[in-house]
Amino acid sequence: MILRRQIQKIKPEKICLRGLSERELSRLSTQLGEQAYRGAQLARWIYGENVSCFKQINNLPQAFLNTLQERTELSNLEWVETGVSSDRSEKFLFRTQDNLYVETVWIRKNGRNTVCLSSQVGCKMNCSFCASSKGGFVRNLSASEITSQLALVQARVKEPVHNLVYMGMGEPLENVDAVMKSIEIVHSPWGYGIGSRRITVSTVGLVPGIEKFSEKTLRQVRLSISIHSPFDRTRSRIVPINRKYSLKTLMQTLVQHRAKFGREYTFEYTLLQGVNDSDKDAHELARLAKQTGSKVNLIAYNPIEDAEFERPELSRMRAFRRILDRHHVRNTLRISSGVDINAACGQLRLKKIESRNTKVDFRD
């Protein structure tokens, strides 16, 4: 019913098949005069085979394919350019149908491939070290635009995807319904079949989003919380949403949901010289991590133009890490890759906007 309304409502725009579940594809098939089982066949072609045009589908009636071609589409993003880093990470810039730019990153590390997806065009959160917020917020991405990023990157790279992270442009839990729908598609056996433990969603700590996500998404999908400071005063400066949802509120939410749903968390912590890299910061971060049973990922700051921060010396980052070790907090240190392809989230889009527009506008 909803689909029928969509078909009528969005005419002459086309429905993007890549955002539909197997059940929705079945319903669409019957609405277009075909048998419901055609939906499962379509899902296999779209997700299993990752087809990019209807001509590649060879076991559906030609009349049905003609109707699909006329009224639907397989992807609603268009590739614009790819930047390749010296460490072989690749950053893809895509254009939406309303001429907005979306970034997706392909990261190769230790024989594992990770795709980093965007969930919004721009971001409202205004984290002070991030390029995404500097271009402003435009709109949420739809589930089909999120899954299309994966499809288009996979089609170009032609390698298996081992991990999927929602850490590109945008705050995923501000667009929680579309993100959850895309997770259903990438995880399901009829979809891309990526294991739930290999999917990570990153948030700055939007408490209502964490609650909804924790209740409705598979427990094994990992939530990664951007902490960046264990003290409210500094955190509010770096991550302004902390003024609304303080560390105390956030920690209480995490503890509750861990107890209720058995959910595990990772803390993301970008090390900024002289801001959050002291011994005192490390001890307090360890306390919060232990309180919530979280692992800590330390990230060396990836400088962006006009930013007020700097990356700490390697010796300082290692000293910070040793304190976490002494508290028996599981941790990693990542020296951000891809500086030479503007890989901090939002940087490539920002450059594109700057080069194409003399006035502040997010479109071509």
Ligand code: SF4
């Ligand atoms: S770090 Fe994430 S949440 Fe913060 S402004 Fe950037 S994209 Fe948004």
